[in-house]
Amino acid sequence: MKYMGSAGDYRVDRPGRLVTRAARLAPDLKWQFIGAIAVASVATLVRLVGPLIIRGGIDDGITEGDKRTIIVAAAIYVGLLVVQYFASAAAQWSVAIVGERYLVRLRSVVFGRLLRLDMGFYSRSKSGVLVSRMTSDIESLQEFASDGAVLALTNLLTVVGVAFALVLVDWQMAFTVFAVVFVLAGVTVLFQRQARRAYDQVREQIGSVLATLQEGITGVRVVQAFTQEDAQASTFGRVNERYFEANMAAARAISWYFPVVAFLRIIALAAALGIGASRVLNGTMTIGTLVAFLLYLDWFFQPIINLSNVYNLLQSALAAIAKLFELMDEKVVVDDKQGAFDLSEPVSGSVALETVSFSYEPNTMVLDAVSVIVGAGERVAIVGETGSGKSTIAKLIMRFYDPESGVVAIDGNDLRDITERSRTGALALIPQDGFLFAGTLRDNIAYADPGAPDEAVWNVLRAMGIDHWVRSLPEGLDTEVRERGGRFSAGERQLVALARAFLSDPSIIVLDEATSNLDPETEIQVEGALRVLLAGRTSVVIAHRLRSAERADRVIMVDGGRIIAEGTHSELVESSPRYKELVEVWQRGAK
């Protein structure tokens, strides 16, 4: 199964593109970024002066036997170190500000994008994978920002600076060293190619580890009920092992590359020593210069090694950002278009589907040229076999999806022309399994309007006749409902979801089997409340219990994605044999 769209242009092997695009996310940080680089450059420059002072100390002090010069050189160096301390501190600090600010932005932008994606995307994706984008991927960027970025920056600057210094000290020897560096570059290219693939795999696999993990946790009750613990564990073990393998592939790359780098360093050292020694011996170089050169050489290779060390941080960061861009490249299918307008208040609440066709997956038509008109304030029931497309109609009214052809309209306005804010203000859907967020009961009921006074909450509860239930809870409205409302029974969850919808005071309410888990007595009580609460509102009710159909102004019968009958309950009993049969079976069951 494919969880997300293709990676497009932003692959890890195109780091340049990744970086430019990453930069475009936060143009306002540009100057801060440049500032940070400037500070870091100063710190590096200061650092680079050190060996020159040592050369002076050696040539003018030690070789000459002049102790005073030695002490003066040391004193100058100490002074320089004080400057270096502050410059480095400033560099650390300014790079951190840019990096962490950027992450705040990135989190916000990615999440914002995630929120705009349509329900189709969500049902295709594994939630564990989506969550891992926002957590483990961004965290690997965070690691890079807090540890890697400064290291990468200062080391890069050091390498460049030292390269200059080497040439300055002795260009002939410098070019010998560069020859070694040339080999190093070749080796690095090989390594990078291998490592990129490996890190890409690592990112990929961590996603499926997390997704499997998450399903293992959320489905744990089913697993235990059917004693599938071992089977589940072995499935997880396999996924986990693949992740291990991916990590080891990266480890193998690192385990040959770094030794080679270290070896090349020694080669360069030996070469420099050999050439330097013969030059000192034939008098064309001072011993101080040789020592300074050796010091610089260390400063040349050490940063390269450091860079390779932060390389895996960098590589994870790049792989992570590539994954994030992949997510951000998901097409926003359902979105406010340019020039979308608000519904004019007051919303009267008529709903119309005009020859709407829709399919979730290509070639499997779920709705086929369905036309429904629900007048303002009317109450319409949709009945039909399971899987006939009733919930799909509800989802289209909510604009969870856009129809393939045809129009869904409120008050005569195509949903696609209306702003999201205005649309969601006018509509409320109460789905079958009332999803509750972890938090208090109050948070959940007042979800659409977090500022709602308790008074308003109690009014709704009272109208629904469930205020005594809430009062009987140990902590009343402050009761923690736990993840997905696990603290409550299924029926209680439905009651809370209903209360939530009523508090949001919509003009149009869509009930998708919203009372299916209630006992009949409570259901009737809620129905009574509905009659009061729904007065003057448009409602679309999907229910298998035909009691709601009997009370509706009009009944629409759906079968295989088409409307096969429409009319009042009593009309349909007369005119539609299918409906008549349904009613008869149902009545036999209820009495």
Next chain:
Amino acid sequence: MVEDQSRLADLRVGISLLWRVALRYRGVAAMSIVGALIWMAMVILVPYLVGSVIDLVVGRAEMSDIWPVLGLMVIAGAIQAVGISLRRYYGFKMSYRAEADLRNNIFTHIQRLAFSFHDVTSTGELMARASSDLSQLRLILAMAPITSANLVMFVVVAIVLIIIDPVLGLTASLMVPALLFTSARFASKVVGFSFDLQQRLSELSHVVEETVSGIEVVKSYGQEAQQQARLDDKAETIYDAAMGMAKQRAIYRPFFEIIPALGTVAVLALGGVRVVDGAITFGEFVSFTQYLAVMVLPLLITGWFFANLPRSAAAASRIDALLETAPDIREPEHPVRLKPGHGEVVFDDVSFAYPDGTTVLHNVDLRIPGGSSVGLVGATGSGKSTIAHLIPRFYDVTSGSITLDGVDVRDLALDDLRSEVSVVFQESYLFSASIEENIRVGDPMASDKRIRSAARLAKAHEFICGFDDGYATVVGERGSTLSGGQRQRVSLARGVVRDPRVLILDDATSSVDAIVEAEIQEALRQVMAGRTTVIIAHRTSTLALVDNVAFIEDGHVVAFGPHHELLEEVPRYAAVLATGAEVDA
């Protein structure tokens, strides 16, 4: 204070776990340490060789004397490379292996923790244990071999330096304690922030997770902005914690450069003077500067190791706490064999309270004769599902007992018990796998024929065959690509595919239409024949199928008997079922 102490305790627990893990992989760890020691020896040898070359140069030797030393250097370089390779590869191997194994342990353990644990533990929290906490632990494990070699190296280098020249050696060696002290201070400053950071990261992950799983609600109320605000808020608190850390870094990190540089200055001043005095050779002087240079990185790594140790130890102690959590539902020490029988279930004076204290069932006495069926009827929240969940021991009774064919369920091996009790949950949770795999969860051994007949029975076969991929159709997470009724029927098929003594159906047809429901009822007759069946339902037609109905109000069984008798004798029963309601509608 208290917090400090508990952190200290955490640290101890965490370090002991880290230690145990390292021991478990001692073979690989040893290889890595051997590699590190080889590397270390060469790191110490090379500056000495450099010093010799310089001395030869100063002593105006011939190049022919110098070449062999350089050759030796290259050989040392090659050996060093081998050392690094061993150190890195086996270091990685140990840490990744440990991570993977621990992750498996965690997963397996989570699978065994009882419902009561999962009721109060969020998914995100468990995910954090098995992801971010584990990687924290892995980092420190990966660094352990090199750190131990580093520590040896510091001692050896100090000794070498002191042998070359005691005064200069002692002065230069001061760098080691100075750096280690600084990094320890740094570590202690940073710990608090990193704890905060971890905490805030997991809060953020919680927001994301909840948004993703509740996306339908978020979207239907247009609360994207609210969720976005919550996330931005968390991101901002992460920023604060990260910047708190960054500040400490800015203060302490530069010392990690300055201190070695000060060492170099000391060598320049003191060493220079001693060269002039003739106490040491120039080559030895150069060796000193080289030693200082090669020690910087190991010192930094060691500092880093100790700076991260508290954070990793905390992560390890959280993992340890999870692994040490005993399941509330424990296997009996001496399991009793299930006696042959027809599945008689007896509740004897059972009271039950959820761990958070609300008593839900009060002195329930209920006898379900083997092979008979019973309906549970009661208002929303009266305790029906709870009763059902006690039979397969998802929870243990608070007082009283439940027996299956005369044996207390607590005395049966869990596998024995649960393989004889099949539950169709009220919520139809499906895995993101094929429909067939989902049904097979009910009985992994089931033949294809059985799978299909279970699906037929649940009236799922027809719609499954309507899909292009049939039984191989992969459903979304939680079954999200199926309609509510389709989902419920697959879940029903999963429940009936095995052949248990006791079958529990918790509102198992609430989302299907009346006609399909009637068909399912018809099919159920044959499943129920001779099998103990507990059905939670509100439909009279279903209740007409069962031998007896237990009527439950507020956690009490207030009436028990055949449906039609209760209808006549218990007015509250008729009221809850609202049998007369249509008339006055």
